[in-house]
Amino acid sequence: xxxIQSIAGENEQHPDVALVERVRAGDVSAYDTLxxxxxxxxxxxxxxxxxxxxxxxDVMQDAFLKAFSETRSVSGELEIxxxxxxxxx
Numbered sequence: 001x002x003x004i005q006s007i008a009g010e011n012e013q014h015p016d017v018a019l020v021e022r023v024r025a026g027d028v029s030a031y032d033t034l035x036x037x038x039x040x041x042x043x044x045x046x047x048x049x050x051x052x053x054x055x056x057x058d059v060m061q062d063a064f065l066k067a068f069s070e071t072r073s074v075s076g077e078l079e080i081x082x083x084x085x086x087x088x089x
Contacts (some may be wrong), residue, residue, distance in 0.1 A: 042063060
């Protein structure tokens with residue numbers, strides 16, 4: 001079982017683990033759920049870094065495309081989600 005201790009409890013499975021597993025199985029609606037969950041947060045981070053709305057949108061799109069391709073090759077880790085979560089704290 002994959003856990004994210006900084007977000008979930010000690011041995012509690014983070015709810016996004018199930019979504020990522022569904023994405024790996026080809027469920028596009030699960031990917032859409034993850035995008036909707038993190039797009040605002042990622043956009044704020046990207047806009048803070050780029051100081052430009054259009055560039056931030058490009059960065060966000062690239063990040064989600066990369067995350068989608070990585071979910072199919074990473075072995076159980078949710079590093080992109082963990083990274084996004086660490087910026088909000």
